Amino acid sequence: MSEPNPASARGTDQDATPVFAVEERILGIPKSRWPGIIAPLVMGAIFLGLWEGIVRYRGIPAYILPGPMEILKTLGTDWPTLSGALWVTLRITFAALIAAVSVGVSLAILFTQSKWLERSLLPYAVILQVTPVVAIAPLIIIWVGDVNLSLLICAWLVAFFPILSNTILGLNSADHNLVALFQLYGANRWQTMRYLRLPASLPYFLGGLKISGGLALIGAVVAEFVAGTGGSASGLAYRILESGYQLKIPRMFAALLMISVSGIAIFLATSYISHRLLHRWHESAVRRES
Amino acid sequence: MTEAPPQGRAGQRPLVSIRKLSKKFSNGTLALRDVDLDLFPGEFVSLLGPSGCGKSTLLRIISDLSQPSAGTIEWPGADRADAYGKAEHSLGFVFQEPTLMPWAQTLDNVTLPLRLRRMATSEANARAEAMLALVGLKGFEKAYPRELSGGMKMRVSIARALVTEPKVLLMDEPFAALDEITRHKLNDDLLAVWERNRFTAVFVTHSVFESVYLSQRIVVMAARPGRVMSELQVDAPFPRDNLFRTSAEYAHLCRLGSEALKAAIEA
Numbered sequence: 001m002s003e004p005n006p007a008s009a010r011g012t013d014q015d016a017t018p019v020f021a022v023e024e025r026i027l028g029i030p031k032s033r034w035p036g037i038i039a040p041l042v043m044g045a046i047f048l049g050l051w052e053g054i055v056r057y058r059g060i061p062a063y064i065l066p067g068p069m070e071i072l073k074t075l076g077t078d079w080p081t082l083s084g085a086l087w088v089t090l091r092i093t094f095a096a097l098i099a100a101v102s103v104g105v106s107l108a109i110l111f112t113q114s115k116w117l118e119r120s121l122l123p124y125a126v127i128l129q130v131t132p133v134v135a136i137a138p139l140i141i142i143w144v145g146d147v148n149l150s151l152l153i154c155a156w157l158v159a160f161f162p163i164l165s166n167t168i169l170g171l172n173s174a175d176h177n178l179v180a181l182f183q184l185y186g187a188n189r190w191q192t193m194r195y196l197r198l199p200a201s202l203p204y205f206l207g208g209l210k211i212s213g214g215l216a217l218i219g220a221v222v223a224e225f226v227a228g229t230g231g232s233a234s235g236l237a238y239r240i241l242e243s244g245y246q247l248k249i250p251r252m253f254a255a256l257l258m259i260s261v262s263g264i265a266i267f268l269a270t271s272y273i274s275h276r277l278l279h280r281w282h283e284s285a286v287r288r289e290s
Numbered sequence: 291m292t293e294a295p296p297q298g299r300a301g302q303r304p305l306v307s308i309r310k311l312s313k314k315f316s317n318g319t320l321a322l323r324d325v326d327l328d329l330f331p332g333e334f335v336s337l338l339g340p341s342g343c344g345k346s347t348l349l350r351i352i353s354d355l356s357q358p359s360a361g362t363i364e365w366p367g368a369d370r371a372d373a374y375g376k377a378e379h380s381l382g383f384v385f386q387e388p389t390l391m392p393w394a395q396t397l398d399n400v401t402l403p404l405r406l407r408r409m410a411t412s413e414a415n416a417r418a419e420a421m422l423a424l425v426g427l428k429g430f431e432k433a434y435p436r437e438l439s440g441g442m443k444m445r446v447s448i449a450r451a452l453v454t455e456p457k458v459l460l461m462d463e464p465f466a467a468l469d470e471i472t473r474h475k476l477n478d479d480l481l482a483v484w485e486r487n488r489f490t491a492v493f494v495t496h497s498v499f500e501s502v503y504l505s506q507r508i509v510v511m512a513a514r515p516g517r518v519m520s521e522l523q524v525d526a527p528f529p530r531d532n533l534f535r536t537s538a539e540y541a542h543l544c545r546l547g548s549e550a551l552k553a554a555i556e557a
C-alpha cells in the first residue's frame with residue numbers, strides 16, 4: 001500500500017465523495033434554513049394580529065379573553081411576581097431533569113450489566129411511568145411533607161422513564177461485530193462500556209433527553225397544580241390558579257406564556273446539545289446534499 | 291491439485307493446527323464437520339467455498355470468538371501469548387463490513403486495540419499513524435468514518451487489525467462489498483503489506499479469481515455440512531501484479547479453482 005498522499009489514496013477508490021459542503025450563511029444560519037424559521041413567524045404574527053383585532057373589534061372584556069397586547073403589558077407590570085414564580089418552577093424542572101438523567105442512565109447501565117436486575121426492576125419502572133402523576137401526587141405530598149421535595153419527586157417520576165428506556169435501547173444497540181472485536185482484544189466490561197456501549201447509546205440517550213426535558217417541566221407544573229395553595233412554593237402553576245380565583249385573566253395568560261416559552265427554550269437547548277454531540281458522525285444529525 | 295496431506299509441509303511446524311473440528315449450532319445446524327487444517331507461519335491461505343460452507347464459522351473458532359463442538363485447535367508453532375502476555379493479541383480480524391466506530395476519528399479507530407491494552411496514547415498514536423501511512427491513508431487521521439469511501443473504510447479496518455502486529459490476520463470476505471476497481475487495488479495493497487510484514491493471512495472469499503491472485507494455498511470447502519473438500523497450491527512467485535493477473539498461468543489456476551469449487555458445490 002504505497003500511496004504517499006491523501007489525494008492519490010482517494011483517487012483509488014471510485015466511490016469517494018466530497019466530504020464537506022459549504023453553504024452560504026446569513027446571521028450564522030445556513031441560507032436554506034431561513035424559510036423554515038420565517039414561515040412559522042409570519043404565521044404567528046398573522047394569528048396574533050387576528051386575535052388582537054377580534055378582541056378590540058368585538059370589545060371582549062379582559063377577564064374573558066385578553067388581547068396579546070394586554071397580556072404583554074401584564075407580563076411587564078407583573079414581572080417581579082411572575083419572574084419569581086418562573087424561577088421556582090424552573091428550579092424544580094432542572095433539578096428533576098438532572099435527577100432523571102443520573103438515575104435513568106445509572107439504572108440503564110446497571111440493567112445492561114445484569115439481566116436479572118433488569119428483569120426484576122424494569123416492570124416497576126414501567127408501573128411508575130404508566131401511573132398518572134396527578135393521581136399519586138397528593139400521596140407523595142402527604143408522605144414527603146416538604147412541598148419542594150415532593151414537587152421534585154413528581155417531576156422526576158414523569159421525566160426519568162424516557163431516559164431509562166432509551167438508554168437501555170442504546171446500550172444494547174452496539175454493532176455486534178464491534179462487540180466481537182472488543183471480545184477478541186480481551187476488553188473488560190468497563191472498557192466495553194466506556195469505549196463502545198456508552199458512545200453507541202449517545203444518540204438514543206439524547207432522544208430521551210429531548211422528551212424528558214419537556215416532561216420535567218410538565219411534571220413540575222402538574223405537581224404544583226395538585227399541591228395548589230397548600231405550600232409556600234409559588235411556582236407558575238400556583239400563579240395561574242391564583243389568577244383564576246381572582247379573575248386576573250391577563251396574568252393567567254402571561255404565566256401560561258412563560259411556561260410555553262420555557263418549554264420551547266428547553267427543547268431548543270436539548271436539540272442544540274444533541275446537534276453539537278452528533279453532527280460529526282450520526283446519520284440523524286448529518287445534513288446532506290441531495 | 292492434491293489431496294491435503296495431514297501433516298502439511300515437511301519439516302515445518304504449523305502455527306495453528308486444527309484436527310477433527312466440528313461445530314454444531316444450538317438450532318441443530320452442522321456448520322463444520324471433521325475439519326483438518328494447518329496454518330503455517332507467514333503463509334497466505336484462502337478459504338474458498340459457497341455460502342453456508344462454514345468459512346466464517348471457522349474464522350470465528352480460530353479467533354476464539356466461538357467454541358468448537360468437537361475436535362481440537364492448537365497453536366504448536368508459537369506460544370500463543372505474545373510480548374503483552376495476552377493470547378488474543380496475536381490475532382487481527384477484518385470483518386466483511388469495515389466495523390468502525392462511527393463516533394471516532396480514523397486515528398482513534400486504529401488505536402482502539404492498543405488503547406484496550408492500555409498502551410500510552412503517544413505510542414499508540416505513533417503506531418497507528420505509521421500503520422495508516424502503510425495502507426495509504428496518511429492525512430485522513432482526523433476524518434470520521436462517514437467521511438470516507440467504502441474502500442478507505444476497509445483500509446482503516448485493515449490498519450486497525452494490523453496495528454497490534456499480529457501473527458495471524460483473519461479476513462472474512464473483506465472486499466466482497468467493494469467495486470471491482472477498488473477491490474483490485476486493495477488486493478495489490480494487501481499483498482504489499484503481507485510481503486512486508488509476513489503475518490499468516492487467512493482470507494475467506496467466494497471469488498476464485500481473488501483467491502488465486504492472493505494466496506499460496508487455496509482450501510476449497512463444501513457446504514451442508516461445512517467441510518474441507520480439496521486443496522490447491524498456487525506456486526506463482528511474489529510480488530504479483532497485473533502481469534500475473536493477465537497471464538496464462540493465472541487463467542489455468544482459475545480454471546482449476548473453478549472446477550474444484552464446482553465439485554465442492556455439487557458434492
